[in-house]
Amino acid sequence: MFFEIDINGLVPVYEQIIIQIKLAIATGSIRAGERIPSVREQARRLAVNPNTVARAYRELQQEGMVYSNRGTGLAVADDAAALCQQWRLKYFRDRLASVLEDALACQLPSSELTELFQTLLEQKTPHNDHNKGETK
Amino acid sequence: MFFEIDINGLVPVYEQIIIQIKLAIATGSIRAGERIPSVREQARRLAVNPNTVARAYRELQQEGMVYSNRGTGLAVADDAAALCQQWRLKYFRDRLASVLEDALACQLPSSELTELFQTLLEQKTPHNDHNKGETK
Amino acid sequence: MFFEIDINGLVPVYEQIIIQIKLAIATGSIRAGERIPSVREQARRLAVNPNTVARAYRELQQEGMVYSNRGTGLAVADDAAALCQQWRLKYFRDRLASVLEDALACQLPSSELTELFQTLLEQKTPHNDHNKGETK
Amino acid sequence: MFFEIDINGLVPVYEQIIIQIKLAIATGSIRAGERIPSVREQARRLAVNPNTVARAYRELQQEGMVYSNRGTGLAVADDAAALCQQWRLKYFRDRLASVLEDALACQLPSSELTELFQTLLEQKTPHNDHNKGETK
């Protein structure tokens, strides 16, 4: 449940926080019933203003991902994992679709895109397929 | 040389204009020496404030993609096509890499990503394989 | 003398406790001279922090509704029933008046309000008309 | 489209703003497509901090009641009137139901409640029934 924030990016900080927490719930990094870091703690860790964290938490609450019991912090909702996994799929599908649409719209051949995709995927993946059991 | 801008998106409008014009140059949709639409004309077409278009044009000029011919507006530079094609590759590689990194960082299996990629690619491609030559 | 509190509502918890105890006194659910639950007991029953209960009790004492008998806890004052009945009338009149004022202020016709009122009243009343005298 | 806010009430200021604007839309006081007062203007009129107004507007936007086109302020959505009328009914029904439930729960007889309701209604209504056409 540790992540970083790109303070200078296009995506608003509060939205980055929302996204990262949803992803953490989706991957099971935080489980239902567990508390998420307090507003002040999270703000300190991300080097960000508490109000910005509070806004992210408020929206997470409105979406039903977390709930609050006055004074005891915020905890992950019971159905949050399922919701976040759904959300995660849509999130990455939309991002991928956006890139593909733009690329195809300017006539990049799909063969070239596929090649690019595979090259990048190889670069980014840890590649621990062929050394199973060899990691001595 | 027609494109749309997303007035309510995260990417600033002037940047969207810059990107779309570079892409138009890269695909050959506008050629070296050709004029690009005047600030006013472009602003009208995009339903955008002229100041915003002016800012985009100013930056394109600074990057050497277009140059001004006193009185006759802005024209595409001779080496712009080459520059823009290079830029386009980097542009899409970076966008694609960003999505992949984020997806892999939250433990989406690369197999699932590949499947998603191929599904989307099929959806988005025009599939004009079977009517080759018939599009008169 | 059992009631519930809404931990996440707009009305402060300590105020809810005050209100509910006054209502209990008004209805005769607790009588003059009777003890009210100890701070700890009440806090346990309401799933609330003892400090919050203590604050409510303190204010009830200041209003003269209850008094402390060294060691034996708090007991209902002699004139509390009368006071609370007066208070109860004002309490509900004020709440009802507030709703009506707001509704009329935004041009809801009084006929519609009357209808709504009667429908709700029918829904909420126990309807034990037909078993008069059978409730032994 | 003028209203007041109770700075010392239990209902948060930003929520009062949301409520009042929804009511204004429901009554037709502001129509679809019309702009609502700018954040700064509204803040000035209500003697409230612009951020508080901005928060209310943001939530109205999330609920689909208003929409923004960068730089040109916020306007009422096409289906907002219908949504707000629905919402208004629920809003007053819930408030009325809450009072009735509490009153019946502490054994106030429904006859007394009805009487109280009618008395209050008469007090609050303008009573321009009998002078129709006489308002010379």
Next chain:
DNA sequence: GTGGTCTAGACCACG
């Protein structure tokens, strides 16, 4: 300590 609300004032992109 916790979240929730509010104020005050800044910068940005856009019209």
Next chain:
DNA sequence: GTGGTCTAGACCACC
């Protein structure tokens, strides 16, 4: 001028 975001710091009710 507009909304949108962010910072800084305050007070409140509750634990």
